[in-house]
Amino acid sequence: MNFRSASIALLVSISLAPVARGQQDAVPRYQDADGEEIFGPDYQPEPAPEKGLPLYIGRPNAGISAPDSLLLLPQDSFRQMTETWSLPTEDLRRQLPSDVPLLRDVRRGFQVWQMPRLTPNRQSPAPAIDPTAEMKVHYVYVGQGAGAIVELPCGVAVVDLGGEFGGGSGSVDGGALFGAYLKAFMEQRRAYSNKIDVVYLSHPHADHINGTKQLRESGITVDKVVDNGQTSNAGSAGKQTEFRNWATQGDLKHRYSAVELARQVTATGATNAAIDPFSCATVTAFWGGANEKLAIPSYSNPNNHSVVLRFDFGQASFLFMGDLEIDAAKDMLDQFDENTEVFDADVLQLAHHGATNGIADGLLKVVSPRIAIISMGDKTSTGDKSAWGHGHPRIQSLSILQDDPVTVGDMRPSAQTFWGYQNQEESPKDFAVSRAIYGTGWEGTIIVTANQSGQYTVSGAPGH
Known part of the structure; x- marks a missing residue:
């Protein structure tokens, strides 16, 4: 089907050169070799001064409870x-x-x-309360970036608000695309009263939070906010902080939760009334802000501070990875080494838009997804912040997902030829996709519908 045509000192290097004064605010102060915003000597996040709601023991429908x-x-x-x-x-x-x-x-x-010991005690999933009840996840096309709407019978959530930004031929305003889709979504679903129950921001990168401005101007209200706690008055961490304060109207104690690694104790994840405000689903958070690891070079990148989210709807399960890269994914699995099954989920939003550094073999083996979603731009945009500029998705990543040993369990209804990149800023190459791997840059907005028995259908947004 076709839906759409070492230490902080090590950071002071060529790839972390400060941006000249006078350049526009959209240009990050420090960038890595791939042009991604990273933390540097005078751009360091602080932990959230107000943590919000306390974290409670998560109980996802996987692993040990x-x-x-x-x-x-x-x-x-x-x-x-x-x-x-x-x-x-x-x-x-x-x-x-x-x-x-x-x-x-x-x-x-x-x-x-x-010393507490682990004893497997998980029972079989509870039978569906309503076999006809459905949830839908809208993986919105926002160019090179990520933004999703989780539509539940009992409420609605947003996971990231990002999208492509910057210049270049064919570039798009990803924040505007997400804002327009969200506004139309609410207009068609009056039962939600123009209110989002919770907005999750995985990490402070523009391609994941670029739509905060549009949301603030949309007239849509936000009840609760969950992020990784990283706080600043500069850069994308500053935008995350600003949105947090705006959406909660200063009531951080009751309407906010910081998901920080240092606050997490149990290997079943974390939850509270902000992370999971829903009566018909279970939401669990993992990982998040790890400011204590900033001296490790790989943790200079906000990607590795991503909040990882799991949604359970009966026997259906969805996992959102943010942009978690291989090093942090390995650290996360190490923390959960006696309960890695907690990440076993059916629908996986791939980390980092199909980049090779978002493909962690150990994590993929644990997740064993039936369906994989890649949120990325399309090949018509040639800006430095586009899919072409980053080389996403990489053909190497697609091969890992599809080739033997099989990673993605389900098949597409029919095989189709799409495209990927060998490297950044190169011409795309054709790639035949037979497994249930879907990309927003290939097909536009993707909607995955699930019932409580764990049955899925994949479709495109009407009119896209």
């Missing part, structure tokens, strides 16, 4: 406070269940006799 007795216990209860452990009471310390999945750095803090 935490016992019911602990679901109301904030994860902060298990965090190391200086040299001591801050459990609410000595009685609770003695009664700590043996089947709480805790991350490695937390487990090290317990005495041997106290």
Whole structure:
């Protein structure tokens, strides 16, 4: 089907040269060799001064689940406070269940006799409440970037608001494209009362937050915001901070959640009333802001601070990776080493628009997706921020997804020939796609519909 025609000192290098004064604000202060905005000596994010809602123990429909007795216990209860452990009471310390999945750095803090052990206790998924109920995820075409709308029977969420920006032949305004699609979406669905229940910003990069301006001017209201907590008054982290404050109207304690690595304790992920405001689905957050790792060269890139999100709707599951690159994906799997099955999901939005550094073999093996979605631009744009400028998607990535051993489980209804890049700023090459791999730059906006029995259909947006 065809839907659409070392340390901070190491950062001071040629690839991290400051941008000259007087250039437009859209130009980042520091860039890597691929032209992506990165953190530098005088552009460092701070943790969110107000963390918002406390993080609770996640319970996604995969992997090992935490016992019911602990679901109301904030994860902060298990965090190391200086040299001591801050459990609410000595009685609770003695009664700590043996089947709480805790991350490695937390487990090290317990005495041997106290160390929680993992016991697989997940039961079969609950039967569908309503076999006719459906959720839809709209992976919106925004040029080179990402933005998605999650349409649920009980509410609506937005995952990133980005899109292509900058000049070049055929370039598009991705923020405007997402804003227009979102506005039309709301006009056609009056039951949502022109309100988004939660906006998730995976990380502060323009191609993921470029539509914040359009949302602010749309008249659509936002109830809650979730991001990686990175805070600044400059760069894209400044835009993330500004949007957070605008959307919550300053009520960060009740309408916001910072998903920071340092706040996460259990290897079942994190949740709260901002991360998961829905009665008909389960949303779990993983990873996020890791400012404590900024001295590691790969963590100078905001991509590696991406919030990873999982949506469960009955037996249907969707995973959003932001732009998490291979190094951070390996670190994430290391943190969840005894419960990596928590990432096993059916529909995967590929990290980093199909770049080779977004294809982590270990993670793909764990996720074992049935369907893969690539949010990227099309080949008609030749700006430096376009799919052509970045060389996305890479043919190497497409081959990994499709070739033996098979990564993407489902097949397309019929094979089609699309395109990819061997390298950035090169002519695209044809690539035959037979597996269920879909790209917004190939086909326009992609809508994945799921019922609670875990059955999926893939289509294009009407009129696209």
